[in-house]
Amino acid sequence: MSNKALRRLDASMNDLNGSIPDELCGLSLESLNLYENQLEGTLPESLVKSLNLYELRLFQNRLIGELPKELGMNSPLESFDVSKNQFSGNIPANLCTKGSLQELYLISNLSTGQIPESLGHCLSLIMVGMMGNQLSGEIPPAFWGLPHVYQKIPDEIGLLENLVEFSGSDNHLTGPLPASLMNLTRLTMLNLANNELSGKIPAEIRSFPMLSYLDLSRNIFSGNIPPELQNLKLNGFNLSNN
Structure with a gap:
């Protein structure tokens, strides 16, 4: 297969190791799926030159370093998932430059700094997950006004x-309390x-032996x-x- 013919590459859920080849990222890829492998090293800077890249899924590897700052500046990214790696540094501010980003997952990395203000103006966003990092500062106010974001408490909360x-008061969180929430046995305030x-208040809430403050008011919980x-x-x- 010639380089010109390669548009989509899916080598996920294998035992691939080593680093991601710089030559691979230099191709005119539209979709790159390498998730659930044992890949190491950094994400090549050449990936920012992929003009047609709309899908990038690298979750559950051993990748490190900072994400390229210009990532998304030239690419019509729709789905971006690098969860469960060891990426550090700031979240790239250009991920939604093309205005097409729908899914953004950075769960369980070492990202620092603030959530970029630009993401608060990404009207295409539907799903967002950033928990399990070292982020600081405030969530951009415009973020809560995004029209399509599905804002529920993710199951990954149980990893903390x-x-x-x-x-998480005074937001627009929807859906039931995830069962994984009960893994937080050191919780003192919720x-x-x-x-x-919505839904029922789970009986498993007794799993919080250290809980001293509980406020679930002004929601739409039902049942006993x-x-x-x-x-x-x-x-x-x-x-x-x-």
């Missing part, structure tokens, strides 16, 4: 087993007030209040307006 406080969370809550030593408790 050392989390002590979780405050505040999800004033969202659009779990009797298991009486086993918690709560100093603050609010389930009003459900």
